[in-house]
Amino acid sequence: MSFLDKLVAAVVPPESEATRLEARARARAEAAAGSWFSVVLDHHEQIEVAFEAVRAAGDAGSRRAAQKWLAAVLTGHANAEETVLYPALADAGHKTHAGMAYEEQAMTKIQLALLEKLEPMSQAFIDKLEHIRGAVTHHMYQEESDWFRELQAEVPGRDQAHLAERFQEEMSRYLGSAQTPAASLRV
Numbered sequence: 001m002s003f004l005d006k007l008v009a010a011v012v013p014p015e016s017e018a019t020r021l022e023a024r025a026r027a028r029a030e031a032a033a034g035s036w037f038s039v040v041l042d043h044h045e046q047i048e049v050a051f052e053a054v055r056a057a058g059d060a061g062s063r064r065a066a067q068k069w070l071a072a073v074l075t076g077h078a079n080a081e082e083t084v085l086y087p088a089l090a091d092a093g094h095k096t097h098a099g100m101a102y103e104e105q106a107m108t109k110i111q112l113a114l115l116e117k118l119e120p121m122s123q124a125f126i127d128k129l130e131h132i133r134g135a136v137t138h139h140m141y142q143e144e145s146d147w148f149r150e151l152q153a154e155v156p157g158r159d160q161a162h163l164a165e166r167f168q169e170e171m172s173r174y175l176g177s178a179q180t181p182a183a184s185l186r187v
């Protein structure tokens with residue numbers, strides 16, 4: 001089954017919420033302050049807030065605004081991972097995980113573009129939003145529980161700071177200084 005099929009089939013991620021929370025707590029404990037891994041975890045929390053803001057919006061205008069923020073933060077984060085972290089993962093000997101990570105994010109970008117075509121207050125929009133949220137939630141779990149833990153453990157210390165600097169640089173390239181959502185989009 002391709003990731004696209006899995007994305008369509010799975011509204012709910014295969015792992016439980018308790019398992020995800022446990023993985024995030026362990027990742028937080030292992031991520032050094034100011035490291036690329038801690039910035040990734042901050043982004044993942046922002047992405048979760050952005051998804052919920054889209055779902056919770058009460059009218060078409062605010063839902064479109066929340067959707068644009070979600071697309072910006074998700075695409076900025078994904079592009080930074082694809083430019084800096086997935087190549088490092090492949091270089092550390094984890095080409096299969098890197099390939100899976102690229103594929104999952106490419107399919108998410110396709111689905112985000114399709115979401116833009118749907119009427120924001122329709123059930124079809126909510127259905128697609130929840131499919132994307134389920135797939136992204138699982139993708140973030142894979143990064144937090146496995147892929148990025150191995151990257152942090154295996155990349156030599158001298159290269160970790162370079163990864164952190166490059167990751168921030170790539171995220172800024174996309175989002176500039178607007179790395180936190182407008183207050184109106186917070187939930």
Ligand SMILES: [Fe+2]
Pocket residue numbers: 040044077081140143
């Ligand atoms: Fe990520």
